[in-house]
Amino acid sequence: MWTTLLLDDDPADRDAIRRAMPETEHRLIEADDLDDFLDRLTRERVELAIISLAAVSEDTAPRVQRALLRTPDTKILALAALDKGDGLTTLLKAESLRAHHLLATPIDPQQFLSILQVLFPLPTNQD
Numbered sequence: 001m002w003t004t005l006l007l008d009d010d011p012a013d014r015d016a017i018r019r020a021m022p023e024t025e026h027r028l029i030e031a032d033d034l035d036d037f038l039d040r041l042t043r044e045r046v047e048l049a050i051i052s053l054a055a056v057s058e059d060t061a062p063r064v065q066r067a068l069l070r071t072p073d074t075k076i077l078a079l080a081a082l083d084k085g086d087g088l089t090t091l092l093k094a095e096s097l098r099a100h101h102l103l104a105t106p107i108d109p110q111q112f113l114s115i116l117q118v119l120f121p122l123p124t125n126q127d
Helices: 012-021 032-042 061-069 087-096 107-119
Strands: 002-007 026-030 048-052 075-080 103-106
Touching: 002 012, 002 032, 012 026, 012 107, 026 107, 032 048, 032 061, 061 087, 075 087, 087 103, 103 107
Parallel strands: 002 026, 002 048, 048 075, 075 103
Antiparallel strands: none
C-alpha cells in the first residue's frame, strides 16, 4: 500500500479520485489547503502527490518547489483545467513542480487509473 496526498479545491475532482481509489492499494489523504499539503508532504511518507495547479500561485510556487525537491521519490500528478488559459503556461507550471503527469480536469476516473498504472506498474510474472 502507498500513500497519496491530494490538494484540489474542486469537489467533483476530489470525488472522482476518491471513487477511483478503492480500486487501488492507495491510502488517500486530502489536504485542506496548501499549507496543510506542504506540512503533510514533509511529515508523512507520500509516494504520490496530486496537486491542482490552481492551488499554486506565482507567490507560492517556490515553497511548493522546495518541498517537492526534499521528497525526490514522490511522484507528482498535476491537475489542470486545460480549457482555461494558456496551455503552454500550464505545461511549464507543471514542469516547474517536477510533475510526472498532467491530468486534465474534470477528472475521468479511467484516465486517472491509467496514469496510476504507469506511475506504479504492477509486477509481472516472468517465467
